[in-house]
Amino acid sequence: MENTIADFIDFIEQSPSSYHAAEVVASRLQDAGFARVDETAQWPSTPGGYVMVRGGAVMAWVVPENFTGEFKIVGSHTDSPGFMVKPNPDFRNAGWSQLAVEVYGGPILHTWFDRELKLAGQAVLKDGSRRLVDTGALVRIPNLAIHLHREKNFDPDRQVHVQPIIGLDADDVSFAEILAEKLEVDAEEISAFNLITVDSQRGEVFGAGHKFLAAGRMDNLSSVWASMQALISTAEDYSGEDVLVLSAFDHEEVGSASRYGAAGPILEDVLTRTAAALGKNEEERRQIYARSSCISVDAAHSVHPNYAVKHDPTHHPLIGQG
Ligand SMILES: [Zn+2]
Known part of the structure; x- marks a missing residue:
């Protein structure tokens, strides 16, 4: 096992x-x-x-x-859900270099904050060839400091609050050049890309008796x-x-x-x-x-111990029992 x-x-x-x-x-x-x-x-x-x-x-x-x-x-x-990198994604704000992304599927937005994220997917070169891309940890969606954030419910705006940082404005970051370096080609050779954010943390077994596996x-x-x-x-x-x-x-x-x-x-x-x-x-x-x-065949959500009332009272999915 x-x-x-x-x-x-x-x-x-x-x-x-x-x-x-x-x-x-x-x-x-x-x-x-x-x-x-x-x-x-x-x-x-x-x-x-x-x-x-x-x-x-x-x-x-x-x-x-x-x-x-x-x-x-x-x-x-x-x-799987995440954030897709938009075309021409570089933008700068308040001293930072950032990447423009859009929501892909239905991620639970707050779980993506304060994690080192990879970008993965494919790039297509001008000669028509396809390259797989896995950048390793490259970007991060930073949380707002607690003392600047007094709202009761955390409800980030899907266009404004989830844009990751990638560098400092002063460093003059170019995403095309970063991608080209990873692929060992010239930036001009890249025709298009399709990249999604990925948690860089490896899956891990945990719990009493090592019963659980957590992974993206x-x-x-x-x-x-x-x-x-x-x-x-x-x-x-x-x-x-x-x-x-x-x-x-x-x-x-x-x-x-x-x-x-x-x-x-x-x-x-x-x-x-x-x-x-x-x-x-x-x-x-x-x-x-x-x-x-x-x-x-797909994944389903078991009954949540802290929110059991959210489920059907008599027909809820029991962990490990269907
Ligand atoms: Zn599914």
């Missing part, structure tokens, strides 16, 4: 952004014998394990010797990791008749309607092309869809 927890913490560390999570899943599946699929090339039709990455999403599937069953699908998501991005890397482990162990000596599918989508926190979100075409692309590669016509494919199943 200790090794399992340590591996899960490593997985979270290696996955600061959705783009990293997708690549980590792909590389672990490739280590387990899955073949990486390029969706611009011919789709594979032979039995075996396959994995495909599109942006911050990853799809993996196991094709059986004899596909007479259904698609058995597990769905999860790779993204548990929603929903816990499900991504669990479905990946399940697929690897099931694929090892799989003799069933179903196509087993892992789908880990991006952009769940902002409505899923993107090229690699759950409301986009990525899962259907994988299922349609797999069915076609296995010789199924459209009518047969529709029949397979009708008998297929998908488990949506």
